[in-house]
Amino acid sequence: MTAQVLPPPQTAHSLNSSLSYASSAQQHQPAPLQRTNHGSHIDPEMVDWLTPTSKDTPLSDIRAHYSHDGYVWIKNVIPRSDVFDMREQYFQTISPSGLLSPDTGPREGIFNSRLDPTAHQGLGATPQDSVMQNLDEIHASKEYQDFLHHPDLRDWVRRLTGWQREAVLKRGLLRHNVPGSKCPSGIHYDQLFLRAGDPAFVTAWAPIGDCAADGGGLMYLENSCELGERIEKRFEAQQEKEDMPKEERISAYNRHMGELGHLSHNAETWAKGDGLGKRWLVANYEAGDVVFHSPWMIHASGQNSDKFGRIRLASDLRFYEEGANLDERWTRPFYNGDGL
C-alpha cells in the first residue's frame, strides 16, 4: 500500500480561521529584540511570534497547519530529561575546549563570559580546529545516534506525515551557539543542502535545552515556502544555462551560493529585499519541543543574547519516507571534512 504523503506546504490549504492552533498568550507581547549576524538589531516591526501547537490538537489541524505554514512547532514531544541527557553528553564531550563557566556543569551549559565568543563557535559557523575531533566524536556517539532514533520523535514524524515507515538521515547535526558569537546558521531553506535528493523530507529541529526567544533559536520567515521554491528554481535555471556539471549543481557551495552556502547572514536587509518584507517568527523554546519544517521553509538562527549565559544547543535531523529518493550524502554521521 502506498503511504500517504503530505501535500506541498502552502498549496493545499487556504488559511482556515477554524484552525485551533492559533492563539497563545505570548503572541500579545512584543517579541524581544533580535540581532543579525552583524550585531545590529533587526527592526522590531519585522519580528513576531511563532505559533505553538499542543500535542492534543486534532491531527487534521496539525497537518493543515504544517501544510499551510510550512512548519509546526509541537510542545513536549521528547521527555525533558532525555533532552538534558543529550545536552550533558555534548558539553561533556566538548568541554576540553574550556568553554564552560567555572563551577557550572555540562547539563547547564553556561558559557564562560570571560572568553572570546568568536573562538568558541559551533557547527554551521566556524569552529576552531581543536574542537573538531570532539565534534566528530559526539556525532558518531551511540547517545547521539540513539537520539536521532528517539521513539517519541519518530512517532510524531509518522503521525504528521502519514508515512508507514520513515528513514532518518544519520547525518543529524548538533550546533552550539555561545552568547555573543556569530549565528551558526545564515538564511536558507534546507533543500539547498540536500539537492541530491527529492524535496520530500521533513526536518525536525529540536532545541537541546531551553532557549529563550533572544537565545539564538531558529527564526522562520513567515509564509516563505513558495519563495524558497522560487529561489531554488532561479538557481536551477542559472545552472542549466551554464551547463554546470551535476556534482557542482548539487553543491550548496557552488559559485552562485553565498557565504557557507547561505542566502545571506543579514536577517534584516535580506528580509526587506529578497525576503519581500516578510517577518521573522521567533519563539521561547523549551527542552522537549520539536519544530517540524518543510524543505522550502526559509529560516535562520538568531544571535544568542541569553541573559543567563546559556549556550544554545540544538539538533536538526531529517526524515524521508522509506524508499524515497533521498540525498545519499547525508546517510553517514557528520565528520569534519565531509564537505557538506
Ligand SMILES: O=C(O)CCC(=O)C(=O)O
Ligand atoms: O540550529 C540551527 O542553527 C540550524 C538548524 C537548521 O537550519 C535546520 O534545522 O534546518
Ligand SMILES: [Fe+2]
Ligand atoms: Fe535549516
